[in-house]
Amino acid sequence: MRHADAPAPGELLGAHYGQCFGCGGEQPHGLHLAARAGEGLSITAEFTVRPEHQGAPGLAHGGVLATALDETLGSLNWLLRTIAVTGRLETDFVRPVPVGTTLHLAAEVTAVAGRKIYSTATGRIGAPDGPVAVRADALFIEVKVDHFIDHGREEEIQAAMNDPDQIRRARAFEVNP
Numbered sequence: 001m002r003h004a005d006a007p008a009p010g011e012l013l014g015a016h017y018g019q020c021f022g023c024g025g026e027q028p029h030g031l032h033l034a035a036r037a038g039e040g041l042s043i044t045a046e047f048t049v050r051p052e053h054q055g056a057p058g059l060a061h062g063g064v065l066a067t068a069l070d071e072t073l074g075s076l077n078w079l080l081r082t083i084a085v086t087g088r089l090e091t092d093f094v095r096p097v098p099v100g101t102t103l104h105l106a107a108e109v110t111a112v113a114g115r116k117i118y119s120t121a122t123g124r125i126g127a128p129d130g131p132v133a134v135r136a137d138a139l140f141i142e143v144k145v146d147h148f149i150d151h152g153r154e155e156e157i158q159a160a161m162n163d164p165d166q167i168r169r170a171r172a173f174e175v176n177p
């Protein structure tokens with residue numbers, strides 16, 4: 001079920017962490033993916049392939065495209081107000097994606113069973129109804145915020161804990177902060 005306090009359909013979600021490689025605005029090397037809440041348990045997102053994302057000449061690296069899918073699927077957590085990490089990500093690369101392309105991503109939750117959140121996503125070239133270039137099925141596993149405190153490097157954890165904006169974003173994920 002979409003959480004009662006989930007962002008409204010159409011609302012931009014913003015980054016869950018400023019240094020995130022997928023969505024962080026403070027991360028110069030990242031994808032700067034912008035995700036928006038959809039209806040029900042769905043998300044849309046956009047990401048424009050830059051020269052630093054190449055694998056083959058003029059084409060996006062497959063790992064970068066998988067990152068864009070992973071980040072979009074992870075954004076579904078905002079709607080559930082659950083903190084979850086990727087346990088499994090199965091990706092199909094259907095068409096090459098040239099540099100300069102804006103990839104239009106769409107993701108939805110397909111099932112929730114205990115801590116397991118199943119979801120699926122597509123990335124389309126140039127427009128929300130453009131040709132499918134990539135798709136993925138994922139399993140996210142719910143974790144407590146301690147997952148990051150226990151495993152993250154000390155200096156980034158301390159910086160995040162001292163940042164009131166980061167605490168606010170963490171609370172937006174959690175039903176029981």
Ligand SMILES: CCCCCCCCCCCC(=O)SCCNC(=O)CCNC(=O)[C@H](O)C(C)(C)COP(=O)(O)OP(=O)(O)OC[C@H]1O[C@@H](n2cnc3c(N)ncnc32)[C@H](O)[C@@H]1OP(=O)(O)O
Binds near residue numbers: 016
């Ligand atoms: C502050 C705001 C931040 C918000 C942060 C948001 C970040 C979003 C970023 C984008 C998303 C990412 O890239 S996240 C980063 C990449 N992912 C990770 O680093 C995760 C690394 N893996 C782990 O830490 C761990 O393996 C976990 C937490 C995923 C699971 O470990 P666990 O907690 O011990 O749970 P475990 O008992 O093993 O598994 C629970 C259930 O899930 C199933 N399960 C677990 N893994 C798998 C798997 N790969 N494939 C199939 N099934 C699996 C198990 O069979 C079990 O099913 P059953 O027996 O119950 O039926």
